[in-house]
Amino acid sequence: MSAPVLRKAVTAVLLAFTAFSVLWIVLKETGAVQRRVPAAPEASVSPTPAPAEGERFAVYYFIGGKRCSTCHKLEEYTREAVEKGFPDLVRSGVLFYETVDCDLPQNQHYIEDYELYAKSVVLVQFEGGRRVRWRKLDGVWERLRDREGFLEWVRSQVRSFMEGK
Numbered sequence: 001m002s003a004p005v006l007r008k009a010v011t012a013v014l015l016a017f018t019a020f021s022v023l024w025i026v027l028k029e030t031g032a033v034q035r036r037v038p039a040a041p042e043a044s045v046s047p048t049p050a051p052a053e054g055e056r057f058a059v060y061y062f063i064g065g066k067r068c069s070t071c072h073k074l075e076e077y078t079r080e081a082v083e084k085g086f087p088d089l090v091r092s093g094v095l096f097y098e099t100v101d102c103d104l105p106q107n108q109h110y111i112e113d114y115e116l117y118a119k120s121v122v123l124v125q126f127e128g129g130r131r132v133r134w135r136k137l138d139g140v141w142e143r144l145r146d147r148e149g150f151l152e153w154v155r156s157q158v159r160s161f162m163e164g165k
Contacts, residue, residue: 057095057162058124059154062116064102071119073144075099078121081154095158121154123161135161 059082061075082090082097089095102110114122114136121137137157143150 054094054128056093056126057089057158058126059095059097059158060110060122060124061097061099062102062110062114062120062122063099064119067119070144074119074121074140077144077147077150078140078154081151082158085151085155086158095162123158125161 059078061078063071063075079097079099082095086095090097100107100110102108102116110116114120114134116122116136118141121140122134123137124134125132135157137154139153140150143153
């Protein structure tokens with residue numbers, strides 16, 4: 001094979017590779033191609049009610065509509081932050097994590113209750129089975145690119161909330 005023919009072949013292969021790479025990035029960023037995420041437990045029909053006595057804390061991830069790979073990552077990281085960060089509290093039932101689907105009619109009131117406008121993580125404190133206070137974690141989306149930073153930030157928010165701060 002002569003040098004000009006070889007040069008044209010290499011150029012064609014490189015151009016095809018570049019075109020495919022750009023197309024892949026565009027499809028991935030627009031959500032047309034999604035990373036496979038392990039199946040998560042189904043979202044609950046409605047959140048677990050707090051027990052009638054004692055203090056209890058919930059970490060809710062409220063979802064609705066179509067979910068992208070980033071939404072699944074938010075759910076996965078939040079669940080991990082709670083369950084691995086506070087295993088004794090989770091085991092004892094003082095702290096629990098739950099995914100709640102706000103598209104379901106019985107859960108739509110949470111949109112107003114917690115001022116939801118997007119998929120959100122909300123901390124809730126219950127006393128004697130009644131909700132006494134809550135806090136929406138507005139910084140979750142900005143922290144998703146740093147997994148360890150996200151986990152530590154969520155844990156610090158939960159810790160602070162449980163301490164009454």
